[in-house]
Amino acid sequence: xxxxxxxxxxxxxxxxxxxxxxxxxxxxxxxxxxxxxxxxxxxxxxxxxxxxxxxxxxxxxxxxxxxxxxxxxxxxxxxxxxxxxxxxxxxxxxxxxxxxxxxxxxxxxxxxxxxxxxxxxxxxxxxxxxxxxxxxxxxxxxxxxxxxxxxxxxxxxxxxxxxxxxxxxxxxxxxxxxxxxxxxxxxxxxxxxxxxxxxxxxxxxxxxxxxxxxxxxxxxxxxxxxxxxxxxxxxxxxxxxxxxxxxxxxxxxxxxxxxxxxxxxxxxxxxxxxxxxxxxxxxxxxxxxxxxxxxxxxxxxxxxxxxxxxxxxxxxxxxxxxxxxxxxxxxxxxxxxxxxxxxxxxxxxxxxxxxxxxxxxxxxxxxxxxxxxxxxxxxxxxxxxxxxxxxxxxxxxxxxxxxxxxxxxxxxxxxxxxxxxxxxxxxxxxxxxxxxxxxxxxxxxxxxxxxxxxxxxxxxxx
Amino acid sequence: xxxxxxxxxxxxxxxxxxxxxxxxxxxxxxxxxxxxxxxxxxxxxxxxxxxxxxxxxxxxxxxxxxxxxxxxxxxxxxxxxxxxxxxxxxxxxxxxxxxxxxxxxxxxxxxxxxxxxxxxxxxxxxxxxxxxxxxxxxxxxxxxxxxxxxxxxxxxxxxxxxxxxxxxxxxxxxxxxxxxxxxxxxxxxxxxxxxxxxxxxxxxxxxxxxxxxxxxxxxxxxxxxxxxxxxxxxxxxxxxxxxxxxxxxxxxxxxxxxxxxxxxxxxxxxxxxxxxxxxxxxxxxxxxxxxxxxxxxxxxxxxxxxxxxxxxxxxxxxxxxxxxxxxxxx
Numbered sequence: 116x117x118x119x120x121x122x123x124x125x126x127x128x129x130x131x132x133x134x135x136x137x138x139x140x141x142x143x144x145x146x147x148x149x150x151x152x153x154x155x156x157x158x159x160x161x162x163x164x165x166x167x168x169x170x171x172x173x174x175x176x177x178x179x180x181x182x183x184x185x186x187x188x189x190x191x192x193x194x195x196x197x198x199x200x201x202x203x204x205x206x207x208x209x210x211x212x213x214x215x216x217x218x219x220x221x222x223x224x225x226x227x228x229x230x231x232x233x234x235x236x237x238x239x240x241x242x243x244x245x246x247x248x249x250x251x252x253x254x255x256x257x258x259x260x261x262x263x264x265x266x267x268x269x270x271x272x273x274x275x276x277x278x279x280x281x282x283x284x285x286x287x288x289x290x291x292x293x294x295x296x297x298x299x300x301x302x303x304x305x306x307x308x309x310x311x312x313x314x315x316x317x318x319x320x321x322x323x324x325x326x327x328x329x330x331x332x333x334x335x336x337x338x339x340x341x342x343x344x345x346x347x348x349x350x351x352x353x354x355x356x357x358x359x360x361x362x363x364x365x366x367x368x369x370x371x372x373x374x375x376x377x378x379x380x381x382x383x384x385x386x387x388x389x390x391x392x393x394x395x396x397x398x399x400x401x402x403x404x405x406x407x408x409x410x411x412x413x414x415x416x417x418x419x420x421x422x423x424x425x426x427x428x429x430x431x432x433x434x435x436x437x438x439x440x441x442x443x444x445x446x447x448x449x450x451x452x453x454x455x456x457x458x459x460x461x462x463x464x465x466x467x468x469x470x471x472x473x474x475x476x477x478x479x480x481x482x483x484x485x486x487x488x489x490x491x492x493x494x495x496x497x498x499x500x501x502x503x504x505x506x507x508x509x510x511x512x513x514x515x516x517x518x519x520x521x522x523x524x525x526x527x528x529x530x531x532x533x534x535x536x537x538x539x540x541x542x543x544x545x546x547x548x549x550x551x552x553x554x555x556x557x558x559x560x561x562x563x564x565x566x567x568x569x570x571x572x573x574x575x576x577x
Numbered sequence: 578x579x580x581x582x583x584x585x586x587x588x589x590x591x592x593x594x595x596x597x598x599x600x601x602x603x604x605x606x607x608x609x610x611x612x613x614x615x616x617x618x619x620x621x622x623x624x625x626x627x628x629x630x631x632x633x634x635x636x637x638x639x640x641x642x643x644x645x646x647x648x649x650x651x652x653x654x655x656x657x658x659x660x661x662x663x664x665x666x667x668x669x670x671x672x673x674x675x676x677x678x679x680x681x682x683x684x685x686x687x688x689x690x691x692x693x694x695x696x697x698x699x700x701x702x703x704x705x706x707x708x709x710x711x712x713x714x715x716x717x718x719x720x721x722x723x724x725x726x727x728x729x730x731x732x733x734x735x736x737x738x739x740x741x742x743x744x745x746x747x748x749x750x751x752x753x754x755x756x757x758x759x760x761x762x763x764x765x766x767x768x769x770x771x772x773x774x775x776x777x778x779x780x781x782x783x784x785x786x787x788x789x790x791x792x793x794x795x796x797x798x799x800x801x802x803x804x805x806x807x808x809x810x811x812x813x814x815x816x817x818x819x820x821x822x823x824x825x826x827x828x829x830x831x832x833x834x835x836x837x838x839x840x841x842x843x844x845x846x847x848x849x850x851x852x853x854x855x856x857x858x859x860x861x862x863x864x865x866x867x868x869x870x871x872x873x874x875x876x877x878x879x880x881x882x883x884x885x886x887x888x889x890x891x892x893x894x895x896x897x898x899x900x901x902x903x904x905x906x907x
Binding site for chain 2: 456461463465468481
């Protein structure tokens, strides 16, 4: 029914376009070369279409949000009193979901009571009615908008300005949606974290040197006391990110410089897409590669040197993550370098500078903002990367800076905390939100830092 | 200018130049093309042609020779000239942009290259400091000599050549650095100054000669890109002068500027020719008439006429030149 309603609104809007366009076009043709209209016919059409489409779509959205809860409430009122007597909220929800399952045509285990099947029939009927009502409800403002907008159309009507204002509003709405979503995520992280800090002191979380979230779920389980110190986890994240960036930044940057300044166009045409193809490999595959290929090879090599390495190690995870990050850095640096005007290259070479001097003294400073944003994107990816770490570096938190030992990262811990049967109010689950919040703050700080660096260099170089 | 600095730079140059001359002299006078140069720049055509040999052969320092243009009224003799070019062809891929151009360019004078758009005058200019090297598909053949040495010879380092032959471009292209750093760029990369004081001296001298010092002396740390268009172009000229070149090539240096800024640049060119060999490409015939001592007229990649500016403008030998300077085409 929703699809039909949407289609109907769309068709009505198309009709509205034609309805506004046709008379305007006629008037324009009749004027034979003169400017009879303030706005081109297209704007008149768009104006009517907007008046048809936007109110109807808004109404449908509100309807869809409200329909479910309203129907459920009404449905509960039709049930016999004794059926609901003494039921907790959760049990009522179970009952409602039984009715929904039955209405959707699936069988329930056992024979459901009479009132449940009846309620399911009622639900089906009401849904049908609600659907038709929604269609009618959506088309009514659409039609009203259609005629209202059509009445306003006149040769001197400033349709273009109106349409541009509507477009402004639409773009603002899109921008606002993105910002509101971000705000929503932050707020939910913040409040869940508050609940966590009610159970675990903030100081223990921030400065505790042990991370052992395996606490007893039931009274009869044997488990540790639980320790929620984030230091080892964050050290792991920073260690692996640092290794991967140390590996990826020079390689990515130099390959970008080579591709832009030295490579022949034929070589570039082949290599650049291949390099970017690296970014398309799923991280699970990278993790696989790390475990199956890199880890044994590195272990054997280090063994030959007399150094022992754990089967899971930060080094392997960092190296493979570095390979994953190369295309981010090289691609963005490549674009930034290629965007430096040819005139600057010629100016430098014309003064007798070599290619290397030109790159070092003119191109890199001019391209710095772009290169920084590439590195920052890579850093954010490194901090947020989960899969490679799970497979290559392990899930046990050790407080160490030795890249040859197993470590774990924040994202990996969030995943392990949230999978499995866990109550949503245990500190173990809530710890995930606290970790997420700190992770968010760290990436935010990184962003601010890179903005500051970029601005500082801009002042110097622009 | 600090005398010591000048001497050091000069000495370094003479030394390098002397070494080059020696190797160049060993070569046959036909001007062998670079065999092991960074970019392949080969003669595609069977040059020199028989009829050109007469004018190619005499090129070379110390030999008595008579260039083709010597016998023209007001002719510029090879031995008086900074650049002597013979039979220059330039190709962009398959397309030939310059056809068999032979032109002498005198030292301490302004030579203007004029002609309609796309006639190859900029391309020819960029041959003189091997800027065409950085365009992959560009090939140059023919004989181009500066002070008698073949600048396309295999042992010539184009980087050192460009330090001796500075260039100013059509659009002002200051680096995104401070005014000071823009001017100090060349001296820094060529190690012309040993101390900060020397560098300051070079920068100030260059800015003074570019008639920009008084306008920027209080804001040397300000970004060069923040100047007006005319100031930016004078900054680019200062940047070129600071490297202590012998030649300054100017590719339509005033075409992006307003009349007042243009007048200042022209004044500047007039002063600079006391010390430099200046080659200027221009679209404006008035500008060519005002600033240049000699004028060369190009059309469709060919050199149509060359001579003292006054003669080219008042009494051209070719009807095509006549038509162009009177505005009948182009």
